[in-house]
Amino acid sequence: MKLGLQLGYWSAQPPLGVPEMLVAAEESGFDSVFTAESWGSDAYTPLAWWGATTETLRLGTAVAQLSARPPTTLAMAALTLDHLSGGRHIIGLGVSGPQVVEGWYGQSFGKPLARTREYVRIVRDVLAREGAVVSDGPHYPLPRREGEGVTGLGKPLKPITHPLRADIPIWLGAEGPKNVAQTAEIADGWLAIFYTPRLAGMYDEWLDEGFARPGARRSRADFEISATVQCVITDDVAAAIDRYRPSTALYVGGMGAAEKNFHADLYRRMGYGQAVDDIGRLFRSGRKEEALAAVPDEMVRETMLVGTADEVREQIGLWEAAGVTTLMVTARDVQTVRALGELV
Template sequence: MKLGLQLGYWGAAPPENAPALIAEAERAGFDAVFTAESWGSDAFTPLSWWGASTSRMRLGTSVVQLSARTPTSAAMHALTLDHLSGGRFILGLGVSGPQVVEGWYGQPFAKPLARTREYVSIIRRVLAREEKVESDGPHYPLPYTGPGALGLGRPLRPITHPLRADLPIWLGAEGPKNVALAAEIADGWLAIYYSPRLAPMYDQWLDEGFARPGARRSRADFEIAATCHVVVTEDRDAELAALRRVMALYIGGMGAPGMNFHADVFSRMGYAEEVTEIGRLFLAGRRDEAAAAIPERLLDDVAIVGDAEFVRAEVRRWEQAGVTMLLVTAPHRKAVRAIAEAVR
């Protein structure tokens, strides 16, 4: 089992201890460090700034949002960071949700699967640098010939030769069609909420993608990086109480009524009634009650919280379910060390 340190995206200000966490993670044997973006800090800049102090860990985005930049722009970021890191970059991509895509980026959210497929295809062509990059669209036509075009655009190849044509691309995915697409066209799956209990269901989704003509990978060389709240503690109840508040936000407050992809994940896990109640309470402003409504078994499905022996046993269970990397957060260096020691 590999470990990835998830720094996420910033709140009101940059996290002051990120460099210390990264240094401790590299010393402790973590495989990678990841950054994210939502509608504040971007993912690439912090990764390049903080990643400059690393020498071994892979540097990844989990995730950058498709609608934030064109596929050729994302490819430019990726090939640049790959060069600067000596071939250690992982490009993690995700579609986000309609509230962010249409509200913040001013882009249409429709057809996320088709957009993802086209986006990744263009990035692959940029990185291959075998020919000038052209695309018939319909989502990212190159050259652009639509309304307002001057008709002067021409196909181009990147000036800079990419370090790796096979730079790994991982996809953030939650639903069955998205997961199957990741297995078909990507090198890894970034699972935001994964439950080992449901591994047979995930395997069906993945196998559908692996079986498609031209699939890029097989189960043998495909990475599954699962976000997991791992805490080594003797006070399990206190940690679960804190986790409940975070989960209430994602289940009840992320997305719009009727279109919350995180809530859908937990409904598929068998918590449809609980999800409805959590959403009702959260949207009514009763956030403490929403948190209290989250059952402990739901938390145990997606998190590992307990003493070192318990954590070690649970990590083995996640590994047996097919997970190759756990993406974990840590508030301080001591927590980074505790996780590494428990897992190793």
């Protein structure tokens, strides 16, 4: 079991104490650090800035949103950071949801699986640097030959800069069965959110379907499963649950729409269908305090590591037995980072 530090995306202001947490993470044997993006701070700038102060941590995005950058732009950022870090970069990608893709980036959300497959292939072609990068599309045609304003003068190109590694690992964020199966087929790792060891058997079925496909890139033996998890070492479990209850309500009720919310779908698979319906209805009607109250304790707790040090150590063992190779913890203080280093 490895440890990763998930710094996430910023809220109204940048987080405090990150340099100190990174020092503690390296000294405590953490394997990696990750940044994220939603519709505020981006993933790559903080990763490069903070990563410059590290020596051993792998530097990952969890996740960089597909619609934020064309695949060639993402590949440029990745090969650049990989050089600057001496080969420590992990490319973490995700499609986000239609509310962000169409509302923030002004792009179409349709066919997320096909877009992901094409995107990953182009990124790998750039990093391989075996020739000019071309793609028939339909989502990312290179060169672009038709469309309003297209001159027809586009030229197939390959990167000027030689990548340090042609095989920078690509991990994909995925929540549904088809997406997880495709992740096992085409990626080097899975970025799991709201993971619960209770459903490990279901996840294994999805993953095994992908591993069994012709041309699958990895097998279970060399595939990484990195699960984001909140971790609170405390004697007051109830207070810790209350601390993260608003986050659960937000993702279930406020992220996405009534018609399409991948996080809500995930919690439905966990068996919280009625709670999801109640939380969503209350949240969307502006009754946020009531939405928080509708979140069952166990709905928060089973995707967390929470309790005394001994209890958290026991929980970590369950996650490892379920197949998780990296715990991507959202610790927000040096004490928790160091304590986790002692437990793993």
